[in-house]
Amino acid sequence: MSMKIVVDWDRCEANGVCVRAAPTSFSLDEKDQLHVLAETVTPERRAQxxxxxRECPKQALSLSED
Ligand code: SF4
Incomplete structure (x- = not known):
């Protein structure tokens, strides 16, 4: 069973903490909008x-079972 990244867009303030922790899964664009690069969490990306x-200061991130 795979896991999927879920973002609570009402909570996200685009501070980039998740981008630093998991740069292959998240990015910020030039307008400071967060993008999920890969919604499905592969085993290689799981720890990041x-x-x-854990580190998102707004508790805007969670994982759901796909
Ligand atoms: S760490 Fe949380 S608040 Fe910051 S950009 Fe990522 S999802 Fe948004």
Missing amino acids: VEQAV
Whole structure:
């Protein structure tokens, strides 16, 4: 079973903490809008994504079962 990244867009303030923790899964564009680069969490990305979920200061990130 794979996991999917879920962003609560009402909470996200685009501070980029998740981008630093998991740069292959998240990016910020020039307008400071967050993008999820890869919604599905592969085993290789899992540790980074879990770190991003933990470190998001707005608790805007969660994982759901696909
Ligand atoms: S760490 Fe959280 S608040 Fe910051 S950009 Fe990522 S999802 Fe948004």
